[in-house]
Amino acid sequence: MNTRYMKKMISMALLIAAMTMPATAQQNVPTAVIDSTDVDALYAQNLLKPGEKAPNFSLPDYQGKKYNLYQDTKTYKVIEFWASWCPDCRRDLPKMNEIVNTYRTPHFYGISFDTNSAAWQKCYSETFKGGNIVELCELKKWKESQVSKDYHISWLPTYYILTPDNKVEFATVSIDKLAQKLEELKSKMNE
Template identity: 35%
Template sequence: MKTLKTILMALALIAAPAAIRAQASADAPAATVTDLDQKYATDLLKAGTDAPDITLNTIDGKPFALKDLRGRYVVLDFWASWCPDCRKDSPFIMQLYKKFGAKGVAFVGVSFDKNLESWKNGVAKLGIEYTQVSDLKPMRESPVAEAYHVKWIPTIYVIDPQGKVVLATVVSDKVSAYLHSVYPDCAE
């Protein structure tokens, strides 16, 4: 009987820290995700992956192929005019375009608008000056979204001059940090 008591006490001592941690976790407020990439970018293409080529029409109906930008850094900005987070992010992306476009970085907006007029109005209202392309399909139906694993917008990719993904994120500040690392002479 004494041996059984000893074994039970030993088991209780071993299990106690785990039980205390579990209770502390249950009592703590829900954890917040400070890095939105941990929540929304987990399935995006990884750095080093070949960027899938896309061939879409521009906002004025001209054909555009991503492969034509080889030899340059490219920022692919997946967005839609109906997306509040995209509209909020747009002025910052435009600032990056004005700063790094002068260095030869190409910016391409890939819209998930379904309606051409809504898309055009969104671009005009936001003052977006860089190339805009779309297949005029909703994100969940777009082959481009599928190729780039886009499930949340805005999503932004940076592609290097060799056509490899170097950054995939939903956080535009990370795009800024990456571009500043490539072009340190653009620092504020």
């Protein structure tokens, strides 16, 4: 078999393989990971660890009011990193709304990586009904945001629970694991 023919066949095979691969909202994610039921095992391993001091941030809400994480020192905090364009985030938003309405003790912060203000606000207003969540967004791309780098975000959505003194209590990419951990911490948060 001649080399030219072989190169042509390999190129065709690669092209066909690339065209049949499923698209995902996450960047650079192997297909095997997307099909897995526990992406947390892969993507939560690089998040900030329990006991580490959470980096401070000062981010605006949709009206331009800035919120500083370190100003909030009286209670636990839950931070949700998400975006309206992310299918996994959209899937989890109704459950996040339930969590926000169930646990009144921690302060909830949603940090969006949307670049379109109208899309972000529309998604937020359609999802969060009666909940007490502060929605923040710099209108910067996920990979360009300093808060994304500071919190080691490599998957959306990502969730953190912080203690009143802003140390990491828990980090996950699973809404179910977040809900389970909040239930475990319920009595501790109400002290």
